[in-house]
């Protein structure tokens with residue numbers, strides 16, 4: 244766990260060396276070992292000074308998230324963290340000089356361990372990063388970070404580090420006063436040791452700045468005019484951005500305000516309480532489960548079918564060089580894979596490549612990419628109108644117009660050229676994969692790869708397994724998704740798959756509320772306060788009300804008598820067929836889009852959908868907008884469209900910006916507790932109809948006391 248040695252000069256080296264892991268992490272075991280080692284060194288008269296170091300390639304990667312996620316005993320946790328504070332104060336006030344040698348990254352608790360030393364030397368390692376990712380997982384830097392950082396850097400500079408998880412390089416950390424020296428890589432231990440010897444030679448008692456006489460917070464404390472202004476602005480900005488859905492950044496501000504109004508010891512006691520509160524909160528448990536562990540499993544391809552040789556990709560075919568095709572080409576070329584970009588004419592194909600050039604040019608102009616690197620990427624994109632160029636492609640992705648006949652035609656043409664074992668994937672957003680596979684002569688190799696727009700930026704790919712799709716095709720498709728750095732979820736074929744189907748319910752519920760006479764401004768604001776990135780009516784405008792209308796018509800045609808008309812269908816029909824307001828692309832939807840200013844709600848809405856005198860409360864609207872997604876997700880699980888609850892949660896967060904603090908549509912049911920969720924859905928179904936009816940699977944799980952995730 245830790246290596247301990249003392250040299251001839253009486254300098255002890257305490258070296259973190261977590262067994263069986265490539266990184267050092269902090270948990271009860273490693274902190275216990277650190278405490279023992281430091282107490283031994285401080286108590287041993289033969290030890291005059293201490294160097295804290297790492298045996299791994301980085302210093303310390305941070306806290307053990309599994310341990311934090313599993314913590315349920317608030318009193319015990321608070322006692323343990325208070326113990327850590329006590330240890331770090333004993334080191335600071337122990338009278339022996341202590342220096343940290345930072346050979347690589349020091350993140351979260353790792354950086355806090357370093358900040359608890361008198362002196363910090365970092366290696367000039369271009370890969371090393373320093374920062375606090377805690378807030379991005381619903382936590383705060385709880386080993387003194389909220390107190391020591393602003394006392395070193397000032398509150399203004401500390402804010403993005405503590406509240407947003409910003410990571411910086413050694414040079415910047417030095418400029419901010421968090422690191423004292425940056426030395427050539429490999430010399431950091433020696434430099435730390437030299438500082439310790441110099442400190443001993445000086446005869447002065449080593450002290451942290453806040454323990455020295457006359458200490459002042461750089462830039463002023465919270466009760467100076469400067470500090471007041473900064474904190475008020477930060478508070479207002481935070482509330483505007485998060486609607487108070489995320490307690491972590493709010494608690495961090497409180498730690499800074501309250502803690503810097505007093506001395507360090509009281510500040511640490513304040514931090515320990517806020518930290519314990521966050522660790523015990525459902526929000527941090529949800530965020531750690533979905534954003535960290537869920538994503539990690541998905542990116543490790545935990546659900547990849549076993550026994551299929553990993554596929555390496557060298558050449559991909561892309562049919563359709565439109566918005567999606569060009570975006571997918573960017574992601575593919577960036578991953579070092581050649582891509583044949585095919586469209587109906589050479590000119591159309593060239594246009595797709597031009598789009599890529601434009602995007603990369605922006606990077607070059609911002610200094611994020613060299614012109615040579617851009618040329619190398621562009622050389623990987625081969626625009627063409629000729630199918631013979633697809634020869635040798637291991638995978639072909641189709642993103643032509645959303646028409647069955649056109650998709651069938653390009654499938655046949657491509658399959659005539661590519662190898663028999665090559666994969667053919669469709670990026671359709673609405674057409675069931677099993678049906679599209681009928682055009683294929685090898686449906687086992689046919690699969691859905693549903694990208695999101697803009698494809699070069701959006702991190703999710705929804706992989707759709709058709710009836711005939713083989714496990715090998717699924718496994719090899721997952722390899723492609725990972726090769727281009729995206730996160731896959733796997734779903735079975737069905738109308739709207741998973742993401743479009745559930746995302747659609749949010750938009751539809753907003754339209755239903757409109758028809759009921761709820762003020763449109765209230766509907767969209769409720770969506771934002773619920774944590775969604777965009778209100779449902781604004782979102783309908785973005786995806787286009789016309790599309791909502793078309794999908795409703797198509798579904799009605801496909802299902803015939805079985806189709807149940809929804810309020811959203813009537814609202815879309817009225818907007819599109821009667822009023823010609825198709826959404827943002829036509830400049831007119833639920834909103835107007837004046838050329839000279841921001842969008843604003845269309846005044847005619849008041850007449851078209853008269854506002855009812857008695858509006859439901861904000862809480863009622865939020866409940867509907869959120870639970871309508873959960874209940875549809877449950878149906879997807881029940882119908883086995885979804886294979887695992889965590890896929891639902893990751894897909895929602897990455898696919899349509901579902902608020903991570905709720906965990907995901909399933910994570911939210913888990914947060915409510917299943918019996919409570921069923922009771923709420925029963926009430927909503929009685930009030931608003933069967934779209935809220937709790938699926939049997941949920942009832943059964945609630946009745947049996949089962950859960951989706953550990954308590």
Ligand code: NAD
Pocket residue numbers: 562563564565566567568585586587591641642643644645646649652653670671672673693694695696
């Ligand atoms: P688009 O209109 O921007 O691009 C389609 C391209 O396909 C055009 O360049 C067109 O010339 C080309 N094309 C048409 N027929 C062709 C043929 N026979 N052979 C070769 N090329 C042909 O459309 P888009 O937004 O890129 O969407 C493409 C597909 O991706 C559709 O199936 C759509 O449903 C799906 N999709 C779109 C989004 C989105 O947000 N736009 C998201 C996910 C999936």
